Amino acid sequence: MDSCDVLIVGGGPAGSACAWALRNRGCDVVVMDKAAFPRDKVCAGWITPAVLDELRIDSREYAQGRVLQPITGFLTGTIGGSTVLTEYDRTVSYGLRRCEFDYFLLQRCGARLRLGEAFHSARQESGEWFVNDSVRAKWLVGAGGHFCPVARQFSETASPNDAPAPVILAQEVEFEMTDAQQAACDVSGTHPELYFCRDLKGYGWVFRKGNVLNIGLGREHETRLSEQVAAFCDFLHARERIRFALPTRFHGHAYRLRTHVPRVSALNVLLIGDAAGLASTHSGEGIRPAIESGLLAASALIGNGDLETVSARYAARLQARLNMGHVAAPSHWLPSAARIWLGQLLLRTRWFTRHVVLDRWFLDSQKPALMT
Ligand SMILES: Cc1cc2nc3c(=O)[nH]c(=O)nc-3n(C[C@H](O)[C@H](O)[C@H](O)COP(=O)(O)OP(=O)(O)OC[C@H]3O[C@@H](n4cnc5c(N)ncnc54)[C@H](O)[C@@H]3O)c2cc1C
Missing domain, CATH: 3.50.50.60 (FAD/NAD(P)-binding domain)
Known part of the structure; x- marks a missing residue:
């Protein structure tokens, strides 16, 4: 034993x-x-730099022979709606x-x-x-x-x-692009793209890490996820973010x-x-x-x-x-239709996108790395 x-x-x-x-x-x-x-x-x-600090990982050492894509901005919006480009003057995240x-x-x-x-x-x-x-x-x-x-x-x-607690169901696909596919992909490695569902109950993403592409969508309590994923891929094609046929087999998983x-x-x-x-x-x-x-x-x-x-x-x-630094989602006192309308409106503004969606919610930048 x-x-x-x-x-x-x-x-x-x-x-x-x-x-x-x-x-x-x-x-x-x-x-x-x-x-x-x-x-x-x-x-x-996708990870925030705090992860590397907390584990005392040297990013240059990790990147030897492995994918570590620095991220310096985001393109965000709603599926089918307008987008906002947010730029930072430093690496705020990595793709791996x-x-x-x-x-x-x-x-x-x-x-x-x-x-x-x-x-x-x-x-x-x-x-x-x-x-x-x-x-x-x-x-x-x-x-x-x-x-x-x-x-x-x-x-x-x-x-x-x-x-x-609420369960998120998500599907994604990750693959290495051929040279022809890379030329037909307008998504930039340094600027991943995040598109919220119009009812704000989830979001889709496109992450490019070198020649690897990762596309997925996650939603709360979703029973028809495959349809939502297919609609998201159609949207990416219609916007010409990706101009080649995507794999049809996505992998699913859940988390709370x-x-x-x-x-x-x-x-x-x-x-x-x-x-x-x-x-x-x-x-x-x-x-x-x-x-x-x-x-x-x-x-x-x-x-x-x-x-x-x-x-x-x-x-x-x-x-x-x-x-620490927890921020509640805004406007829970509003009826859901008004909340969706307000949310969509806010997602079109540069200020809300940078300071709330990205800095607070996605990058958690108000929370320093945990040094144990
Ligand atoms: C589609 C999708 C996209 C995501 N994207 C991101 C992202 O970009 N960034 C981010 O921060 N988070 C993301 N997440 C969440 C993130 O993947 C998880 O929160 C994270 O992996 C949790 O790590 P963990 O070590 O707790 O569990 P896991 O990474 O799931 O590891 C659990 C391990 O337990 C092992 N295991 C399971 N059952 C047994 C058993 N019976 N006996 C022995 N071993 C077992 C498994 O083999 C596995 O290796 C995403 C999740 C999904 C579903």
């Missing part, structure tokens, strides 16, 4: 950030993931490929890896976890993403009063938005990243909260105290972090 201080189930950004911080403090950590890496993850692959980024983080985290091994069962005995009857650990960290099996087991004991801070810890189990449903309400950014929750879980585990103290410490630190 293998044994460790902390077993992390899931080797995405949340799991590997947590493992990296624990290993830096000398903990014995095992990361278990059902996938063999490198593996892909359905994602646009999740197949590369997640593999890089996992390799550098320093934990013992059990890849290609799915979590099946966890039982507790004398205060320790026995996972799959093959690994023994004092602490179990659920980092298995939206369908995390640890979170599922954990939620069976959660309070029935825990309100369900954090409308409130959910219950994330119990006696000797902590949930991080999508397993806890932490993606930003306005932008759907999930990588930064996944990494920050992983770092905060590690810092809580490293401190002294009994199980209850560690668990409460993580929950309190996460809550404080997520609430």
Whole structure:
């Protein structure tokens, strides 16, 4: 039987950030993931620079042999409506490929890896976890993403009063463009394009990262997502942003938005990243909260105290972090038709687009990097 201080189930950004911080403090950590890496993850692959700072990643070093597209502006608007171009005088974001980024983080985290091994069962005995009857650990960290099996087991004991958070359903496609396709693509790598649905319940994006193109659309509570995605592709063709036939097979995934801070810890189990449903309400950014929750879980585990103290410490630190600089969506007091009308109007203005949509909601620029 293998044994460790902390077993992390899931080797995405949340799991590997947590493992990296624990290993830096000398903990014995095992990361278990059902996938063999490198593996892909359905994602646009957009991150804010704080992510690199928080993990002490040198952007030049990361870019050696990997895609790291600097972003210095955005083209935004509504699907079918007018657009606004916003420029910055610095790099405000990066585009990357999740197949590369997640593999890089996992390799550098320093934990013992059990890849290609799915979590099946966890039982507790004398205060320790026995996972799959093959690994023994004092602490179990659920980092298995939206369908995390640890979170599922954990939620069976959660309070029935825990309100369900909104689920975003999204589809995307990512592919390397041929030379002819690159010439027929007007989307610029430095200026990704974001187009809100006319009812403002989601948005579509086009990200170009070098010769890689990523197109997708995510919406809340959507039952006819494929139709919305097809209409979005038609719009991109009609606007001549892309003048070649797009792949018809998009990949789908889901994630929860954090409308409130959910219950994330119990006696000797902590949930991080999508397993806890932490993606930003306005932008759907999930990588930064996944990494920050992983770092905060590690810092809580490293401190002294009994199980209850560690668990409460993580929950309190996460809550404080997520609430920092939080800005509510405007005009919830308006009836929905008026809200949509106002939202569409605001999205046409340069001021609202730069200061609210981009700086506050998408770039979270009021929140400094978390240095643990
Ligand atoms: C279409 C789409 C686009 C997105 N675009 C962006 C974006 O551009 N920027 C951004 O910040 N966020 C984006 N997000 C959100 C972001 O992808 C997630 O929030 C982020 O991946 C969460 O990281 P995580 O480590 O919590 O989970 P994941 O990255 O999902 O990793 C979970 C890991 O757990 C493993 N696992 C699952 N089940 C088991 C099991 N039974 N046993 C063992 N291992 C298991 C999986 O193999 C996986 O490796 C997007 C999401 C979608 C759906």
